[in-house]
Amino acid sequence: MADIKAEEISRLQAYLQNKFKNNGFALKLRDKTKDSAEVLLNGEFIGLIYKDDEDGGLSFDFNMAILEEDL
Numbered sequence: 351m352a353d354i355k356a357e358e359i360s361r362l363q364a365y366l367q368n369k370f371k372n373n374g375f376a377l378k379l380r381d382k383t384k385d386s387a388e389v390l391l392n393g394e395f396i397g398l399i400y401k402d403d404e405d406g407g408l409s410f411d412f413n414m415a416i417l418e419e420d421l
Contacts, residue, residue, distance in 0.1 A: 353384040354401040362387070362399060362410060389414070
């Protein structure tokens with residue numbers, strides 16, 4: 351995993367807002383680890399986006415846990 355950069359955060363945030371037609375998405379760099387960013391929806395933490403640049407390609411992985419008690 352590689353460090354995620356501020357300009358990538360901006361592009362990913364715009365992508366999520368456009369893809370889901372919701373301006374409530376916001377991404378925030380994490381304090382202690384630099385390979386991922388927090389994903390917030392209307393100010394509520396919903397998951398993490400990780401940067402992966404292994405195997406010669408670049409991708410971003412969105413990870414969102416859904417607890418049974420939240421269903």
